[in-house]
Amino acid sequence: MTCQASNELEQLVLQARPYSSQGKLATYIPALEKANPSHLSVAIFHLDGTCTYAGDYKQRFSLQSISKVLSLAYVLARIGDEEVFQRVGMEPTGDPFNSIAKLETTKPSKPLNPMINAGALVVTSLIPGADLKEQWEDFLDFIRTLTGNPEIAYNKELQESEFSTSYLNRALCFFMKQHGIINGEVEKIMELYTKQCSIEMNCLELAQLGAVFANNGRNPVSGEQIIPVQIARICKTFMVTCGMYNASGEFAMKVGIPAKSGVSGGILGVIPNRCGIGVFSPALDEKGNSLAGWKLLEFMNEKYNFSIF
Ligand code: GLN
Secondary structure: OEEEEOHHHHHHHHHHHHHHHHOEOOOOOHHHHHOOOOOOEEEEEEOOOEEEEEEOOOOOEEOHHHHHHHHHHHHHHHHOHHHHHOOOOOOOOOOOOOOOHHHHHOOOOOOOOOOOHHHHHHHHHOOOOOOHHHHHHHHHHHHHHHHOOOOOOEOHHHHHHHHOOOHHHHHHHHHHHHOOOOOOOHHHHHHHHHHHHOEEEOHHHHHHHHHHHHOOOEOOOOOOEOOOHHHHHHHHHHHHHHOOHHHHHHHHHHOOOOEEEOOOOEEEEEEOOOEEEEEEOOOEOOOOOEHHHHHHHHHHHHHHOOOOO
């Protein structure tokens, strides 16, 4: 793999960086407050195996909600779409990612989609395995295969910080357990979920993982089909309709690519049949999307014209 610094991207980073001062770090997970709000990094991984990067590209960050696309791909591949979509829907909500509101008003109370917390918790509850250890290790192996880095791991401090403060996510789980949408022990689901959210990587690894989706599930370097074509398609579709929380419509309008963001400030972008993009900048807008990261993608779209629409 050849990765190179790009002057052109560096210029765009320079243009977007000032926006980071308008955003705020997520603080509801205490350990996320330790991030440096002025960080901004980007990498593009092309399907010919080359990649370019700019900004603070070495900086590692946790996936948070970006992991929701990956757990979905994994569970769909392992247990099949019928079982998954019996328990989680396919529609955007227009609500914040951690909202409980629609669970009460939708009958049966299955979450509207797998990109919101309620839906992602259902997906995590479906990760197969004899016990928590096996569930976690097999899932982590999948992430390592996707990034091509066998050292990918989760940040324990961050995981413990979220696990010990996740009252709202526990509430979502208990609500859904009451309604028969999830089975199993809530504490175990929470452990697995907070571990998947705390998986760390840099923008290069995130871009490489995005390139697998861009390449219809096939690793562009090894040629290995890691995710079945149909599942890669389902994931990209959810990224367009629900990937940027309740700002997905505006993002589709302004940038126009499948994308998924996380409250750590990471954004995974996928340009079908072209490249994967990894962006990171931890200061967020009021809906929880990386402010400078979003701006950078807008500038990139103006320059490279990558909207799929
Ligand atoms: N771990 C976070 C949570 O469940 C992920 C949310 C996010 O990135 N939007 O609250």
